[in-house]
Amino acid sequence: MVSPVRRLSVVLTVEEVAVTDLPETLTDRTAFLLQLALGRAQAMGEEVLVEVGISGREYGLLAVIAHLAPCSQITAARTLGIDRTTTVALVGGLEARGLLRRTPDPANRRANLVSLTDEGEQVRARAAEALAACDDRFLDPLDAPDRERLRALLGRLVAGGDPHTG
Amino acid sequence: MVSPVRRLSVVLTVEEVAVTDLPETLTDRTAFLLQLALGRAQAMGEEVLVEVGISGREYGLLAVIAHLAPCSQITAARTLGIDRTTTVALVGGLEARGLLRRTPDPANRRANLVSLTDEGEQVRARAAEALAACDDRFLDPLDAPDRERLRALLGRLVAGGDPHTG
DNA sequence: TATTGTTATACTCTATAACTATA
DNA sequence: TATAGTTATAGAGTATAACAATA
Numbered sequence: 001m002v003s004p005v006r007r008l009s010v011v012l013t014v015e016e017v018a019v020t021d022l023p024e025t026l027t028d029r030t031a032f033l034l035q036l037a038l039g040r041a042q043a044m045g046e047e048v049l050v051e052v053g054i055s056g057r058e059y060g061l062l063a064v065i066a067h068l069a070p071c072s073q074i075t076a077a078r079t080l081g082i083d084r085t086t087t088v089a090l091v092g093g094l095e096a097r098g099l100l101r102r103t104p105d106p107a108n109r110r111a112n113l114v115s116l117t118d119e120g121e122q123v124r125a126r127a128a129e130a131l132a133a134c135d136d137r138f139l140d141p142l143d144a145p146d147r148e149r150l151r152a153l154l155g156r157l158v159a160g161g162d163p164h165t166g
Numbered sequence: 167m168v169s170p171v172r173r174l175s176v177v178l179t180v181e182e183v184a185v186t187d188l189p190e191t192l193t194d195r196t197a198f199l200l201q202l203a204l205g206r207a208q209a210m211g212e213e214v215l216v217e218v219g220i221s222g223r224e225y226g227l228l229a230v231i232a233h234l235a236p237c238s239q240i241t242a243a244r245t246l247g248i249d250r251t252t253t254v255a256l257v258g259g260l261e262a263r264g265l266l267r268r269t270p271d272p273a274n275r276r277a278n279l280v281s282l283t284d285e286g287e288q289v290r291a292r293a294a295e296a297l298a299a300c301d302d303r304f305l306d307p308l309d310a311p312d313r314e315r316l317r318a319l320l321g322r323l324v325a326g327g328d329p330h331t332g
Numbered sequence: 333t334a335t336t337g338t339t340a341t342a343c344t345c346t347a348t349a350a351c352t353a354t355a
Numbered sequence: 356t357a358t359a360g361t362t363a364t365a366g367a368g369t370a371t372a373a374c375a376a377t378a
Contacts, residue, residue, distance in 0.1 A: 139196060142323070
């Protein structure tokens with residue numbers, strides 16, 4: 001949140017400048033730029049979600065369940081690309097807070113069908129709204145056409161594959 | 167590495183299609199697209215770095231040290247935006263493998279100056295080459311002008327701030 | 333024999349606190 | 356009083372193995 005090093009207008013030591021002194025061997029890497037951008041976007045997202053009372057991962061799960069419900073726990077997990085063992089605690093936490101429910105699947109007695117409660121849907125909608133505003137702030141340096149270009153370029157990079165990238 | 171779910175040309179159950187069935191409430195989020203793109207880019211990067219014998223994090227450190235050397239451990243850490251406690255093991259591991267050296271700073275007896283050994287520089291150069299080829303493959307869906315557009319757009323998003331984004 | 337959900341376990345990465353030696 | 360390096364520790368996130376119930 002607070003950078004331990006700030007640029008000063010009067011005194012600049014070698015170490016104080018160093019923060020912005022990244023080598024081209026890093027800034028030329030697309031992955032490095034993506035990492036910097038994602039770090040910020042995620043930090044902004046988690047910050048606004050605090051008021052809503054959920055995490056970014058939990059929003060992802062609520063969004064997927066709202067889209068696919070009723071679906072099995074494992075379908076939601078695979079769609080997000082997260083492990084089914086991780087999903088247990090994630091779904092359990094949301095269920096304990098009354099945001100989703102697990103109901104036995106009559107057609108497959110191994111599976112739980114997960115779906116949002118009314119409160120869960122309200123929380124999801126509030127989070128979506130907050131995150132949209134957050135995206136606007138994050139994309140502030142770009143005008144509308146450039147935002148669309150960025151989205152299109154990223155979309156082409158991730159298209160056609162599966163989300164299971166570890 | 168291997169997706170647990172594959173699309174079949176003959177039989178498609180609900181669960182098998184679900185993998186690509188992401189809601190717009192997620193795909194509209196820039197952070198989500200960045201996360202998908204970064205996940206792939208990083209997986210590809212770590213894969214090619216296995217042959218070089220270092221991790222992505224270690225490459226970052228080697229690249230920064232090559233750029234700033236000789237610099238203190240903490241300067242390298244801050245430039246990368248990683249904690250100084252994390253840096254201890256990271257630098258220690260690279261030192262143990264003979265890729266960098268720590269020498270006491272005569273001007274500041276608290277500090278270690280870190281710099282690459284000859285072997286460290288060779289490893290860094292080989293990694294940089296492998297990662298450049300990796301970037302080419304990652305950006306394969308885009309032609310040269312589009313790659314430049316993406317780089318420029320990402321650059322504008324991350325410009326002006328510090329890398330300490332958690 | 334494979335799948336769903338679950339627990340237990342371990343491993344990495346990260347974050348905090350505290351200590352030392354310097355400044 | 357603050358900084359550089361270090362250790363210890365605790366917390367997330369993730370991954371593997373194994374189990375029960377079911378298909």
